[in-house]
Amino acid sequence: MKVAEAVGRALHAAGVDHVFGVVGSGNFHLTNAMVAAGARFVAAPPSWRAATMADAYARTSGKVAALSVHQGPGLTNAVTGVAEAAKSRTPLLVLAAEVTRPTSNFYVDQEALAHAVGAVTARVTSAENAVEQACAAVGRALHERRTVLLNMPLEVQALEVPDDASALAAPPPERAAVEPTAADVAALAQVLERSRRPVFVAGRGSRGPGCRAALTALAERYGALLATSAVARGLFRGDPWSLDVSGGFASPLAAELISAADVIVGWGCALNMWTTRHGRLIGPRTTVVQVDDDASALGTHRDVHLGVTGDVRLTARRVLEAGAGRQEGYRTAERAAAIAARVRLRDVPYEDMSSRERIDPRTLTIALDDILPAERVIGVDSGNFMGYPSTYLSVPDHHGFCFTQAFQSIGLGLATAIGAALARPDRLPVAALGDGGALMSAAELDTVRRLGLPMVVVVYNDDAYGAEVHHFGPEGHALDTVRFPPTDIAAVARGYGFEGVTVRTIADLKAVQDWLTGPRSAPLLVDAKVAGDRGSWWLEEAFRGH
Known part of the structure; x- marks a missing residue:
C-alpha cells in the first residue's frame, strides 16, 4: 500500500467522514482512498467554496471535516475559504498535495500561505510515520480547534508503507474539558x-x-x-x-x-x-x-x-x-x-418601503419566516442585506444557523448552506444571499442540484453592492462601479435545474408556498427584488464604529 492510500484510509478511521474539494493529479489517490474507506466526497469547484462547505459542515455537525486540494493552485484557490475557517477556529483538515522543488511551476510556500491566514501546518514526511502524522493532524484540529494544513509531498505519497503502519490509525480521544480553578x-x-x-x-x-x-x-x-x-x-x-x-x-x-x-x-x-x-x-x-x-x-x-x-x-x-x-x-x-x-425585531414597527416593483426586505423576510417550516438550517452570505435573514428568520436552535462571517467575504453564503445541509439532512436548508454574492457563486447552483438538496435560495436583489452604495452614496461619490443592470437571477437558476420565481410583492410568495406543498423535486430560488432606498440598520452601526 502506498502512502496516499494508507493516509486516506487512516483519516476515515480517525473519524473524518466527509471530504470536500476538487480532485487533480496530486490529490487523486488520497481522495479516492478516503472514498473507498467509506467517506463521502463532495465535489465542489472552485476550491474556496469547497473549503467553506467543509467549514460549515464541521461547524454544524461538530465533527472534523476535510478539504482535499491539488498542489499549488488548488491550495491558492482555496485560501479565502481556508482563511474564514482559520479565523473562526473551525476544526478543519486541509489535505494539500505539495511539490517541494522550487523549480516546479506548482511550487509555492504552502506553509507560509497557511500561516498567513491563521491556519497551522503539519506534513507527512515518511512512509513509516505517514499514518501517525495524519492522525495527529486530526487530533490537533479537534483538540486545539484549529484549521490544520496537512502537506502531502508528491514523492512521499508514492512510497510504499510498511505492512504494520496502518494499525496505528484510530480516532483521537475526545477533547478534555478544562476545569476552572x-x-x-x-x-x-x-x-x-x-x-x-x-x-x-x-x-x-x-x-x-x-x-x-x-x-x-x-x-x-x-x-x-x-x-x-x-x-x-x-x-x-x-x-x-x-x-x-x-x-x-x-x-x-x-x-x-x-x-x-x-x-x-x-x-x-x-x-x-x-x-x-x-x-x-x-x-x-x-x-x-x-x-x-x-x-x-x-x-x-x-x-x-x-x-x-x-x-x-x-x-x-x-x-x-x-x-x-x-x-x-x-x-x-x-x-x-x-x-x-x-425583543423580536419583527415586532418592532417600521415604515414599509414596498412598492409594486420592489418589496421591503423586512416585509419579505417576515413573510418567509411565516411560510417556511420551523425546522430549518440557514446559511447567510455577507452584504448589506445580511441582517434581515439573520434576525427576522427564526431558527429552532443553535444548530439551525451557520454564520461564516469571520473574514466577511462575499460569495460564501451558498457554500455555507450546502455544508450545513449535508450535516443536517433532517432540516430544510435555506441560503440567504445578496445579488452580488449569488452571481459570484452561481456555479454552486449546480452543486445543489447535483446533490439533490431540497434547498430554498433567497436572493435579496437590489441590483447593486448595497453596502458600498449606502456607505459612499450619502457623501456624493459616483456609484457606477457598484450598481449593475437588472439581472434575472431566477432565469439563471432555472438554467441550472432549479425552480425559479421572481418576487416583487407579498402576493408573489404564493409560489414559495406551492413549492413547499409540492414534491420539492428540484430546489427553489427566490429572486426577490428588494427596495434599496436605505442602508440596513446593522451596517449603519458597523460603519459608525470605524
Missing part, C-alpha cells in the same frame, strides 16, 4: 452575587453538549438575561428571558437592556466589536467577565475585570454549586412583558 469560581460567584442586572452573552464556546442547561440554571439563580453572539444564535430559543443576539443584530429593546447591565459575562464569547457594537453596549461602570477554555482568548478584544479559564459547562456548574440563595436580578415581571412583546 476554585479561586476563579469563587470570584465569579462573588461578582454575580453582587450584581443586580446581569446579562450572559454566550458565544461559539457555548454550543457544546450541556452548555445551554448549565447556563440557564445559573442565569435563573442570579436573575440574568440571556443573549448570544451571532454564531451561537438560537442557543436560548424558547427561553422567556432570551434577548436573542447581542451586537449589531440586536433589537432596540435588547440593546437597551444589555447596555444597562451592571455585569456582562461572556461565555465562550470573544466580546468583539460586532457583539458589543464597538463597545457601545458595555456601560462605563459595567463589570465585564470572560469565560473561555483558552487562556489566550481572555481580554483579546477588550479589557475584562475578571478572566476565567475553564470549559463553559463546567464553569457554570461549579459557580452554581458555589453560590448560595437566589436573587431576582434583572428578571422582573415588567421586563418579562417587554421581552415577550418587543
Whole structure:
C-alpha cells in the first residue's frame, strides 16, 4: 500500500467522514482512498467554496471535516475559504498535495500561505510515520480547534508503507474539558452575587453538549438575561428571558437592556466589536467577565475585570454549586412583558418601503419566516442585506444557523448552506444571499442540484453592492462601479435545474408556498427584488464604529 492510500484510509478511521474539494493529479489517490474507506466526497469547484462547505459542515455537525486540494493552485484557490475557517477556529483538515522543488511551476510556500491566514501546518514526511502524522493532524484540529494544513509531498505519497503502519490509525480521544480553578469560581460567584442586572452573552464556546442547561440554571439563580453572539444564535430559543443576539443584530429593546447591565459575562464569547457594537453596549461602570477554555482568548478584544479559564459547562456548574440563595436580578415581571412583546425585531414597527416593483426586505423576510417550516438550517452570505435573514428568520436552535462571517467575504453564503445541509439532512436548508454574492457563486447552483438538496435560495436583489452604495452614496461619490443592470437571477437558476420565481410583492410568495406543498423535486430560488432606498440598520452601526 502506498502512502496516499494508507493516509486516506487512516483519516476515515480517525473519524473524518466527509471530504470536500476538487480532485487533480496530486490529490487523486488520497481522495479516492478516503472514498473507498467509506467517506463521502463532495465535489465542489472552485476550491474556496469547497473549503467553506467543509467549514460549515464541521461547524454544524461538530465533527472534523476535510478539504482535499491539488498542489499549488488548488491550495491558492482555496485560501479565502481556508482563511474564514482559520479565523473562526473551525476544526478543519486541509489535505494539500505539495511539490517541494522550487523549480516546479506548482511550487509555492504552502506553509507560509497557511500561516498567513491563521491556519497551522503539519506534513507527512515518511512512509513509516505517514499514518501517525495524519492522525495527529486530526487530533490537533479537534483538540486545539484549529484549521490544520496537512502537506502531502508528491514523492512521499508514492512510497510504499510498511505492512504494520496502518494499525496505528484510530480516532483521537475526545477533547478534555478544562476545569476552572476554585479561586476563579469563587470570584465569579462573588461578582454575580453582587450584581443586580446581569446579562450572559454566550458565544461559539457555548454550543457544546450541556452548555445551554448549565447556563440557564445559573442565569435563573442570579436573575440574568440571556443573549448570544451571532454564531451561537438560537442557543436560548424558547427561553422567556432570551434577548436573542447581542451586537449589531440586536433589537432596540435588547440593546437597551444589555447596555444597562451592571455585569456582562461572556461565555465562550470573544466580546468583539460586532457583539458589543464597538463597545457601545458595555456601560462605563459595567463589570465585564470572560469565560473561555483558552487562556489566550481572555481580554483579546477588550479589557475584562475578571478572566476565567475553564470549559463553559463546567464553569457554570461549579459557580452554581458555589453560590448560595437566589436573587431576582434583572428578571422582573415588567421586563418579562417587554421581552415577550418587543425583543423580536419583527415586532418592532417600521415604515414599509414596498412598492409594486420592489418589496421591503423586512416585509419579505417576515413573510418567509411565516411560510417556511420551523425546522430549518440557514446559511447567510455577507452584504448589506445580511441582517434581515439573520434576525427576522427564526431558527429552532443553535444548530439551525451557520454564520461564516469571520473574514466577511462575499460569495460564501451558498457554500455555507450546502455544508450545513449535508450535516443536517433532517432540516430544510435555506441560503440567504445578496445579488452580488449569488452571481459570484452561481456555479454552486449546480452543486445543489447535483446533490439533490431540497434547498430554498433567497436572493435579496437590489441590483447593486448595497453596502458600498449606502456607505459612499450619502457623501456624493459616483456609484457606477457598484450598481449593475437588472439581472434575472431566477432565469439563471432555472438554467441550472432549479425552480425559479421572481418576487416583487407579498402576493408573489404564493409560489414559495406551492413549492413547499409540492414534491420539492428540484430546489427553489427566490429572486426577490428588494427596495434599496436605505442602508440596513446593522451596517449603519458597523460603519459608525470605524
